[in-house]
Amino acid sequence: MSSDFETYEQEFGTLTAEITSRIGKIPKLGGDEKKNMVVNVEKQLEEARELLEQMDLEVREIPVQSRGMHSTRLKSYKQELEKLEKDFKRSRIAYSDEVRDELLGDDGNSSASQRAHLLDNAEKLERSSRRLEAGYQIAVETEQVGQEILENLHHDREKIQRSRDRLRETDANLGKSSRILTGMLRSVSLKGLPCSYVKNSTKERMQAVFDTRIIQNRILMFILGIIILFTVVLAIYFSVRGL
Incomplete structure (x- = not known):
């Protein structure tokens, strides 16, 4: 990827050098020669934009x-292209001294009103160019x-x-x-059932033993009561007999 980027960089550098040279020649030209030069520069600027898009x-x-x-280098190239476009717009409405004299008619054939009209048109073009540059700059910044x-x-x-992953x-x-x-x-619950069962069985056995002992105690008390009663009866009997 970086090798392709460097290739585009070299092409961009060569192209911008040619554009700079031609922009410097535009103010010195006039008529069809100037129009042809402007068309060529416009094509080269379009090629430069395409190279920036590829980069x-x-x-x-x-x-x-x-x-x-690479992003920093690309940003500097975009700024360089913006400067070339501004210079190109200025060069289209700029004239060298010779061309200006020819257009304004320094040979005395042109009137002062014609000169003023041409200068006024040049100023209007300059103002329009500045507005276009400002609009283009805003569009570029918005895109960035x-x-x-x-x-x-x-x-x-x-x-x-x-x-999410x-x-x-x-x-x-x-x-x-x-x-x-x-x-x-579940395993703990299943293992807990026998323990509960054992505990319940133990309680039942203890309760049965306890109940058995209570019954035995009651029987013993009953027998003891009979013995005491029998002893009392015998004592009374022998007492009466002795009288």
Whole structure:
């Protein structure tokens, strides 16, 4: 990618050098010769714009970590082209001293009103050119801002996509953990049933033993009561008999 960018750089440098040379010649020309030169420069400026577009595409394909240097160079080339376009617009309405004298008629054949009219038209063209330059500059700046916004949106989209992937992975891990915990709880519940059963059986046995002992105690008390009663009866009997 960088080799293609450097190739476009060389072509751009050669082309801008030719454009600069021709722009310097335009004010010295007149008539059809000047028109032909203007047409040629316009074509070369269009070629320069296409080269910048190609370089812009190459920069976008370069990895982000090494894109900064190429972006800076591309920005300087755009500024250079803007300056050439401004110089070209000025050269189209500029005239050398010889051409100006010819147009204004310094040989005395042209009237003062014609000279004033030509100068007024030249000033109007200059003002229109400045307005066009200002509008073009605003359009270029707007395009640059839009490009930066698109790049930022692209980076944000990549971050959001990575976040979504991490969330999906986390959700999958949580699902696995939930299934494992559910299995563990079921296992603990199943293992807990025999323990409960043993505890209940032990309680029942202890209750039975306790009830048996109560019954035995009651029987013993009953027998003891009978013995005491029998002893009392015998004592009364022998007492009466002794009388």
